[in-house]
Amino acid sequence: MxxxxxxxxxxxxxxxxxxxxxxxxxxxxxxxxxxxxxxxxxxxxxxxxxxxxxxxxxxxxxxxxxxxxxxxxxxxxxxxxxxxxxxxxxxxxxxxxxxxxxxxxxxxxxxxxxxxxxxxxxxxxxxxxxxxxxxxxxxxxxxxxxxxxxxxxxxxxxxxxxxxxxxxxxxxGGGTVYSPLVQFGAGTEKCKNVGIIGLGGLGHFGVLLGNALGAEVTVISHSSRKQKDAEELGAKHFLVTGDDEAKAFKGHERSLDLIICTSNAPEMNMAAYLSLLKPQGNFIFVGIPETGKLPEITPGQLIFGNLHVGGSLIASxxxxxxxxxxxxxxxxxxxxxxxxxxxxxxxxxxxxxxxxxxxxxxxxxxxxxxx
Missing domain, CATH: 3.90.180.10 (Medium-chain alcohol dehydrogenases, catalytic domain)
Structure with missing residues (x-):
């Protein structure tokens, strides 16, 4: 052999x-x-x-x-x-x-x-x-x-x-989040504010690399358990969703240019997450759940906010x-x-x-x- x-x-x-x-x-x-x-x-x-x-x-x-x-x-x-x-x-x-x-x-x-x-x-x-x-x-x-x-x-x-x-x-892991960060201009004038959903293996790279590119990074997590880690990694903001995303995001509407979703489930309240995006904002999936299903999204949610939902593969x-x-x-x-x-x-x-x-x-x- x-x-x-x-x-x-x-x-x-x-x-x-x-x-x-x-x-x-x-x-x-x-x-x-x-x-x-x-x-x-x-x-x-x-x-x-x-x-x-x-x-x-x-x-x-x-x-x-x-x-x-x-x-x-x-x-x-x-x-x-x-x-x-x-x-x-x-x-x-x-x-x-x-x-x-x-x-x-x-x-x-x-x-x-x-x-x-x-x-x-x-x-x-x-x-x-x-x-x-x-x-x-x-x-x-x-x-x-x-x-x-x-x-x-x-x-x-x-x-x-x-x-x-x-x-x-x-x-x-790093390349998977770096690719959409650079594609959508993280750290440039058109994309100063970046949200990272989930602080796991991919999410921690999202914070590190978003910060290195010059973006202001917000981590969005289910609990406050990892807030200290997020801050040490370079995140400027930390949003805790709890069990009610719509309530948690009140006052934070239209605060982000780009959201990279590293942790997703079919029951995600997409209307709430999309409310965080500024007009022309992008919501990008990078994690592939084993269920293979997309959370519910309506055309109106995208049309009235001029929002874009997409995905990104690994880096070249x-x-x-x-x-x-x-x-x-x-x-x-x-x-x-x-x-x-x-x-x-x-x-x-x-x-x-x-x-x-x-x-x-x-x-x-x-x-x-x-x-």
Missing amino acids: SSSTDYKFEGWAGYDAKSVEGNLKFIEFEPKQFAEDDIDIQIMYCGICASDTSTLSEGWGPVGDMWPQVVGHEIVGKVVKVGKDTKNGIKEGDIVGVGAQCDSCLKCHYCNKDQENYCSGGWVPTYNGKFNRTSKDSKSYGGYANYWRGPSHFAIPLPKELDPAEAAPMLC PQQLKDMLQLCADKNVKSWIQRWSMDKINEAIPSMIAGNARYRYVLVNEQNGGKL
Whole structure:
């Protein structure tokens, strides 16, 4: 297996939906065939993302013939092999990161506009996907592993100022909120006031990055339990919804230019949340609930306020580069808790129980990761 290298590709895999309960198994697996624009990474760190648990639990749908599944798409490690057509100036020994996307067609309109995350011809997730541009139909494997192989175009060299463990969750969680923040001009004259619904893994990045971009950030949360954290992260305001959003938002109408919703449920009082937006304001979903349902919205709520409701996917490679540089320049630090990768079957249930403040990062000590 992997005969062209002197190392094996091994990782923690799920075999069914019960694996998310702490039943991952350490296996050897076959990566994609090495292409000339690929690299191999010796994994040092990998963040745990809610996408990982929703995939393993089949909350987003059946995994089917894609079991066994090695998840993880917040990967940081050292480059140990490069092809002759490697992109981004990457060379052996570099520390790079890989996020939630590992390939695209690289030739469609969107790929040519630095929007590979909206590729028309072959978006490939870092796990639970299949390659089609090279090594066609080979399965993509994620970062709960000792090595990763894939296209160098989607590997981002880390600024030296960043702690690589803190950078890991930025590659999905950070990028997911950074993308709409910059798209809608957070910190500019047209978008000075930003609201973040939910102070979890994504929400804490929303506060950090919104603040770094120069916006005035308001956190909207069900209780006051995390208010001190929000203020330490850089939030200027904190709204507690309790069980009556309409009552809680009285006096705060038309105070926000942009709301990024990281935590949503079908029973959300959208009329109340939309009342917080100024005319021409944007309400953007970034979290995908396992219910798959949208809270009730009426056309009148949008028309009379000139409001816009939409969604945003992960960041593109260029956005990830820009975000990581912003974090380096502004000394932005993820709030992380490190777990030995050998304790993954303890870390995953703890993550699901809501214990993370605010991201868990798996540490591969054998590959040089630091606990």
